[in-house]
Amino acid sequence: MNIASIIISLFVVLFAITIHEAAHGWAAYKLGDPTAFAMGRVTLNPLAHIDPIGTILLPVILVLMKVPPFGWAKPVPVNPRNLRNPRRDNLLISAAGPISNMLVAFLAFLVIILLKPLFVTKTEYFNLASGIFLILYSTIQINIILAVFNLIPIPPLDGSGVLMGLLSHEAAQKYEQLSPYGFFIILILLMTGILGSIIGVILGIVNFLLGLFL
Numbered sequence: 001m002n003i004a005s006i007i008i009s010l011f012v013v014l015f016a017i018t019i020h021e022a023a024h025g026w027a028a029y030k031l032g033d034p035t036a037f038a039m040g041r042v043t044l045n046p047l048a049h050i051d052p053i054g055t056i057l058l059p060v061i062l063v064l065m066k067v068p069p070f071g072w073a074k075p076v077p078v079n080p081r082n083l084r085n086p087r088r089d090n091l092l093i094s095a096a097g098p099i100s101n102m103l104v105a106f107l108a109f110l111v112i113i114l115l116k117p118l119f120v121t122k123t124e125y126f127n128l129a130s131g132i133f134l135i136l137y138s139t140i141q142i143n144i145i146l147a148v149f150n151l152i153p154i155p156p157l158d159g160s161g162v163l164m165g166l167l168s169h170e171a172a173q174k175y176e177q178l179s180p181y182g183f184f185i186i187l188i189l190l191m192t193g194i195l196g197s198i199i200g201v202i203l204g205i206v207n208f209l210l211g212l213f214l
Helices: 003-030 052-064 086-114 116-120 126-150 158-166 169-176 179-191 194-213
Strands: none
Touching (some): 003 052, 003 086, 086 116, 086 126, 086 194, 116 126, 126 194, 158 169
16 A cells, blocks of 8 residues: 555545544434533544544554554443433434445445546546545445444444344343453454454455446
8 A cells, every 4th residue: 555545544534433423423412312412522523533542543553454444433422311212212323323434435436436437537637536536435445344343233333232222121131241341352353354354245345336337
């Protein structure tokens, strides 16, 4: 990866994480909990969401390892007491982050399709077109990875909040006991390559879909 690719990847990661966290806060606010809004977390200002390890250190390490980067931000605070239907609303709040990333990826995909003539024709603007394509492709790639990663049903990832909203009350209570071990499970998935394999499959699908249209 050249320096331009590294900068673009890190910028897109920061943008994707910011969108993700702002979506959580916005969903909570719309469902009756103003906690995140009052703390300034319903914003597209990345400074409000940055976690030193998940937003900066991990993405930088992954980029330098030539691995598609992902990460996390400071958790958005939610007070269940303010929610009208805590179980249902927590599911919706958890899902809002990954859904926002999928929407961003889809919009970037549409832009690539609309600008297809610019990308496949070598004109005097070819270098500019290549840069635009790299930004859009990175936006698709990183947002999809972030969405899929967060939908894994392991605490504290968003997928655990979605799953708890679907389980019965008794099953959700038992599942919540997994929370103290969630980080270690994620670490094992990362170190054993299982998480990398999942990401590889997702990227293969993204590249296949792009290949159908370009």
